Amino acid sequence: MRIRLFLASLTGFIEAQNLANGLLADTGLNAGFISRINQKGFDLMADYLGERVKRFLGAGELIFNISAPVPPEMRITLLSVRVTDFDSQAFASKMIVIPEKGIAWQGSNLNVTVLASFHLDTPTGELTGSSPLSFDRTNVELLLWTGVNADGHLKTDLVLCKVAANNVDLTLDAADKPITTYMPVIINFIKERIEQAICPSFHAELVPVVSNRLMNTPMSAALFEHFFVNYGLLGPVEYTDAKVTMRHRGNAFGILRQGRTRLNDFRLPFRANPLVEGPPSDKMIDFVLSNYTISSLLFWMDQYRKFDYEISRAAQNNSAIAGYLKTDCGADDICAGTLFPALAQRFPEGEVIIKSHTVSYPRIILNEGDASIYIDSRVDAFVQQGERTRRFLTSAMDAEAKLEKVSFRNYVLNAEMRVEHFKIREVASLVEGIDESSLEFLVNALTELILNEDLAKKLKGGIHLPIIFDYEQTSAEVVFEKDRIRISADYCYGDMCHTATVLESKDNVIDYYDVVQG
CATH class of the missing domain: 3.15.10 (Bactericidal permeability-increasing protein; domain 1)
Known part of the structure; x- marks a missing residue:
């Protein structure tokens, strides 16, 4: 029986x-x-x-x-x-x-x-x-x-x-x-x-x-906005000496609603690469992530145009930014017209509009102590004069962003993206004096003023991992390794939690929960 x-x-x-x-x-x-x-x-x-x-x-x-x-x-x-x-x-x-x-x-x-x-x-x-x-x-x-x-x-x-x-x-x-x-x-x-x-x-x-x-979790979870992550198992739970292991599909996906209709499309243009899990840590639980989960999330974010930008007076609703975008300004002021005099001569009393759109989905590469995200975009610049808008420049832009302030708390992996550097190439301009170097100077200034603040919030909801061990977390470490991210954490209950050690993360912020190692 x-x-x-x-x-x-x-x-x-x-x-x-x-x-x-x-x-x-x-x-x-x-x-x-x-x-x-x-x-x-x-x-x-x-x-x-x-x-x-x-x-x-x-x-x-x-x-x-x-x-x-x-x-x-x-x-x-x-x-x-x-x-x-x-x-x-x-x-x-x-x-x-x-x-x-x-x-x-x-x-x-x-x-x-x-x-x-x-x-x-x-x-x-x-x-x-x-x-x-x-x-x-x-x-x-x-x-x-x-x-x-x-x-x-x-x-x-x-x-x-x-x-x-x-x-x-x-x-x-x-x-x-x-x-x-x-x-x-x-x-x-x-x-x-x-x-x-x-x-x-x-x-x-x-x-x-x-x-x-213990291992009480649904097979998927909502992340933020339209995005979800799949916890589905590739096989049965593995019971081996001194540990239990589960191998999850781990793909992020998006769900789009149009009226009462929900449109689901889970196809990805890539598959998960082989993942070497490595030995168990000295902590209670481990997660080992390939770049697949984050890559698939970035892919779906890109499908929703999350990495396309417009820099204009209307888009930013910021008077200081609007001043920088003018082709005419006072002699003591800084604006697009003073940076590029030929622009002011050709398009007087105009306002610059810069738009970028990705030409491929972002890619993430994991190495020892480093997680780099590569975003390839096409940049178009326009001048608006009254009701008339003309494009005067197009170029390619290759940006490299880093994952920073990474932490793991309550089964959520949090991180901020920040542009480390970028390269402008293939500039085609109708205005004399605008080339790769001068355009990089402008984009760098706008990145510091606008783009990095927005990028830092892109993963604001974090990546939710399955709650496999439901106790109070005392410490955690997130380690970037070659082709993988390793997360390890310890837990406690009752009076034991009051004696938990306060650990310091690498950003020098005292936190009970996270230590980021590189």
Whole structure:
């Protein structure tokens, strides 16, 4: 029966995963990112579950109601009343990964005494009473499995509960002496049904906690504006020695609404490259990202024209910027006309409008200590004189931006983009004196005034990663490596969190949560 239940659950997980994957883009055989829970994380959860066991047993709760016939002509009913004694000091809680099988929580050396009432239907009549029932040196094991359920949600649930009791004892009062004859039958009855006595309470108290806090996540998440990220798995959850690993598709995608119609298009012009996950860190969880997740997000942002710009009086609504764009200004002022006298001569009393649009989607390249984003654009410049607008310049612009102020907090990877440098080329101008060098000077000034402020906000909502270990974060590090980003974090609960170390990030801002390493 247990095997059939396990296989049925596994089949349901696989079907749900196939459904989830079928709705989203094909990334090939490679993961966009990998998530991993290390043994250190399971040690924290084991401590948490151990404290929960001590609380519910300390509160007197071990609930069971067992009734069954006993051949040839008896029926025994056993009902718990309350816990009268629990050796919390001896009890030990442990959580391990069983390769290829799942996660096991193990509670060992459980010494507990329960006041139990009993009812015996015997050939000679009914016998009732209540006596202390002791379980000594008892071991409880919950085998857990994580998969995608029928709702397309990643969930951890119970597969099997096993109990091994080294000693079971029922202490009878003098008034219960008539029952002494049946003691061997009663003890055997309890031993045969030990899991019915122990498992329900441990299931009810521990499994919901594990399900809520461990790998409990939908298969996609909203980012910001129209953008989403796909957490769909490329295969089953991997259970290996001392860690659990999941390989996620990791592509970002956009959803466009037109009236009541929602238009979904998840196709990308590239696939995920092979991702080498590297060894586990010394922290509780790790994420390893290739450039695929950020690249696909940048691709969809580009589809929504997020990297196209217009610099004009109307677009900026800034009087200072509007002054710089004039072709005529006072002798002591600085404007486009003073920078390029030929422009003022050819287009008097005009205003310059600069527009840029990308000619390909942005690309991100990851190296040791560095994340660079390359944006190739076409720049057109116009002069507006009254109702007339004329283009006087076109050029190509190659910009290199960096990811800065990178942090990881509450499963969100945050970063700002900033233009590091750019190159103007292929300038075709109707105005004498405007070439690559002079145009670079102008664009550099406008970048400092306008573009960098806007770029810094492009990823304002951050990249949300799946909540695989739901405790309070104490520290994290984000490390740029060759062809990947590694994120590692530690967590805590309860009073332990008050002693968390304050770590300093590289931007010299004291923060409880992030350390960026390069």
